[in-house]
Amino acid sequence: xxxxxxxxxxxxxxxxxxxxxxxxxxxxxxxxxxxxxxxxxxxxxxxxxxxxxxxxxxxxxxxxxxxxxxxxxxxxxxxxxxxxxxxxxxxxxxxxxxxxxxxxxxxxxxxxxxxxxxxxxxxxxxxxxxxxxxxxxxxxxxxxxxxxxxxxxxxxxxxxxxxxxxxxxxxxxxxxxxxxxxxxxxxxxxxxxxxxxxxxxxxxxxxxxxxxxxxxxxxxxxxxxxxxxxxxxxxxxxxxxxxxxxxxxxxxxxxxxxxxxxxxxxxxxxxxxxxxxxxxxxxxxxxxxxxxxxxxxxxxxxxxxxxxxxxxxxxxxxxxxxxxxxxxxxxxxxxxxxxxxxxxxxxxxxxxxxxxxxxxxxxxxxxxxxxxxxxxxxxxxxxxxxxxxxxxxxxxxxxxxxxxxxxxxxxxxxxxx
Amino acid sequence: xxxxxxxxxxxxxxxxxxxxxxxxxxxxxxxxxxxxxxxxxxxxxxxxxxxxxxxxxxxxxxxxxxxxxxxxxxxxxxxxxxxxxxxxxxxxxxxxxxxxxxxxxxxxxxxxxxxxxxxxxxxxxxxxxxxxxxxxxxxxxxxxxxxxxxxxxxxxxxxxxxxxxxxxxxxxxxxxxxxxxxxxxxxxxxx
Numbered sequence: 386x387x388x389x390x391x392x393x394x395x396x397x398x399x400x401x402x403x404x405x406x407x408x409x410x411x412x413x414x415x416x417x418x419x420x421x422x423x424x425x426x427x428x429x430x431x432x433x434x435x436x437x438x439x440x441x442x443x444x445x446x447x448x449x450x451x452x453x454x455x456x457x458x459x460x461x462x463x464x465x466x467x468x469x470x471x472x473x474x475x476x477x478x479x480x481x482x483x484x485x486x487x488x489x490x491x492x493x494x495x496x497x498x499x500x501x502x503x504x505x506x507x508x509x510x511x512x513x514x515x516x517x518x519x520x521x522x523x524x525x526x527x528x529x530x531x532x533x534x535x536x537x538x539x540x541x542x543x544x545x546x547x548x549x550x551x552x553x554x555x556x557x558x559x560x561x562x563x564x565x566x567x568x569x570x571x572x573x574x575x576x577x578x579x580x581x582x583x584x585x586x587x588x589x590x591x592x593x594x595x596x597x598x599x600x601x602x603x604x605x606x607x608x609x610x611x612x613x614x615x616x617x618x619x620x621x622x623x624x625x626x627x628x629x630x631x632x633x634x635x636x637x638x639x640x641x642x643x644x645x646x647x648x649x650x651x652x653x654x655x656x657x658x659x660x661x662x663x664x665x666x667x668x669x670x671x672x673x674x675x676x677x678x679x680x681x682x683x684x685x686x687x688x689x690x691x692x693x694x695x696x697x698x699x700x701x702x703x704x705x706x707x708x709x710x711x712x713x714x715x716x717x718x719x720x721x722x723x724x725x726x727x728x729x730x731x732x733x734x735x736x737x738x739x740x741x742x743x744x745x746x747x748x749x750x751x752x753x754x755x756x757x758x759x760x761x762x763x764x765x766x767x768x769x770x771x772x773x774x775x776x777x778x779x780x781x782x783x784x785x786x787x788x789x790x791x792x793x794x795x796x797x798x799x800x801x802x
Numbered sequence: 803x804x805x806x807x808x809x810x811x812x813x814x815x816x817x818x819x820x821x822x823x824x825x826x827x828x829x830x831x832x833x834x835x836x837x838x839x840x841x842x843x844x845x846x847x848x849x850x851x852x853x854x855x856x857x858x859x860x861x862x863x864x865x866x867x868x869x870x871x872x873x874x875x876x877x878x879x880x881x882x883x884x885x886x887x888x889x890x891x892x893x894x895x896x897x898x899x900x901x902x903x904x905x906x907x908x909x910x911x912x913x914x915x916x917x918x919x920x921x922x923x924x925x926x927x928x929x930x931x932x933x934x935x936x937x938x939x940x941x942x943x944x945x946x947x948x949x950x951x952x953x954x955x956x957x958x959x960x961x962x963x964x965x966x967x968x969x970x971x972x973x974x975x976x977x978x979x980x981x982x983x984x985x986x987x988x989x990x991x992x993x
Contacts, residue, residue: 392971392972392975393971395971395974395975395978396956399949399950399956399974400956402953403953403954403955420917423917424920424923424982425978425982427919427923428923428978428979428981428982428985429946429974429977429981431923431981431985432935432947432950432951433951434931435928435931435932435951436846436951437845437846439838441851442838442841442842445841445854445855445858446834446837446841448855449837449855450833452859453829453830453833453859453862453863453866454826456863456866456867457824457826457829457830457866458826460824460826460829460866460870461824
């Protein structure tokens with residue numbers, strides 16, 4: 386059929402043109418159809434005549450380039466593509482199998498055997514996996530109870546667990562709770578930032594939480610090998626030693642009293658005299674709060690607040706003037722320059738622990754206890770794996786700064802959710 | 803969607819693999835290489851340079867968005883980009899038919915070997931050429947631009963247009979003959 390031949394010939398000619406041949410080459414290849422093909426090819430070729438000049442094309446390319454660069458720059462690590470994800474999960478399965486395999490081998494080992502340490506580790510890990518969810522609930526409940534006690538200025542013995550996120554001279558932060566850790570507290574020197582620790586402490590009538598014992602429980606980051614992009618290299622020094630836990634029932638929560646074997650003991654609401662191991666701040670009448678900014682020093686504060694460094698230290702119980710905690714509240718007579726305290730002007734009760742107005746028991750630090758950004762860190766870890774979305778940005782930043790200092794500034798109000 | 807297996811281009815695939823991992827240099831190299839043909843493709847159809855500019859940038863932003871979502875192509879990047887470009891043009895204009903298309907039977911026989919029609923077409927200036935093209939239907943414009951303008955293969959063109967190769971053959975045949983008819987209209991004479 387003529388038309389069919391023509392359709393095919395046209396197509397073949399276009400292919401020849403694409404291959405670098407000329408129109409005449411094509412017409413020579415199809416002599417009988419040349420008369421018909423020729424105008425068709427010329428018609429099609431006006432597409433080449435219609436092309437826009439490199440000048441215009443180049444100008445446009447430069448103009449658009451910044452937007453493209455910006456978008457490319459803002460790209461976060463993309464979601465894992467399917468095959469890679471499958472490989473990773475396969476790898477994780479293999480690792481898990483090996484771990485379990487060794488664990489099985491270690492099952493019958495006894496103290497003194499080579500694999501005994503493995504036995505304890507795998508037991509701890511297994512318990513950790515299964516109990517983790519439960520444990521976090523219990524731990525959370527203990528914290529809430531403690532906060533209530535502090536709010537009520539009630540004195541009690543308490544125990545709790547949490548993740549150690551901040552260590553300063555006198556005050557630690559354990560999963561969102563501030564604990565005063567006096568020098569010489571048992572166990573204080575054997576734990577580090579990032580550890581999950583158990584704390585035995587007491588609450589005071591002044592609304593302070595003071596530790597008496599510290600115990601290391603678990604290093605969260607090395608509990609399970611995780612094939613994620615935010616893997617923290619395992620800290621080899623933190624594998625639990627066989628001696629730290631009693632043999633028959635391995636629990637993740639350590640035993641403080643001879644009877645307790647399970648989770649943390651409920652705090653007994655008995656009244657015990659509070660040891661005066663700490664300085665009680667006594668703020669004179671009329672002194673006003675000031676929130677410590679990141680470049681404040683005691684000297685500059687003294688100038689701003691119109692007092693002397695010694696007076697400020699005494700009244701606010703500042704024991705370490707070189708380590709003023711950003712976001713903490715210092716009371717002073719007045720603002721000498723009359724300038725506002727940027728952004729965080731607070732009325733007479735800056736603490737979340739309710740106090741009677743303006744009395745001296747303000748305490749040196751502000752506990753913005755409303756945030757979950759510390760206690761939900763392991764969850765955040767997982768979230769930033771599954772979603773590449775922008776609102777995880779802040780959470781993954783928290784994870785990165787994790788082993789270290791948690792910035793306690795008032796801008797925590799901006800954290801998502 | 804008809805899937806056609808296109809031969810892989812090794813260098814393009816390597817670049818693409820890097821781009822999929824959010825490698826900025828790779829992404830920008832892709833942009834530099836493909837912006838010209840994408841721009842030509844769009845520009846010839848829309849006739850407005852600033853609109854063409856916006857639509858072109860959309861194409862590459864979409865590419866980056868696809869990388870973010872893990873949905874960027876693994877192969878045949880060029881085809882993927884052209885398909886996005888088509889989409890952008892359609893979104894803007896819709897698939898509007900402008901000039902009545904010819905059927906297979908209506909192809910115009912050439913009058914003689916020493917062909918005045920051919921001579922006329924060769925004498926067209928750029929503006930006439932562009933104007934004539936834009937009078938084609940969207941699909942016809944596309945097939946002419948991709949096959950004659952970009953010299954893409956039948957298979958790749960079919961992949962981009964979402965058609966079977968046989969359908970593209972017929973389409974290009976109709977398109978050239980419609981173009982011939984357009985060029986014979988009054989108003990297309992040489993100035």
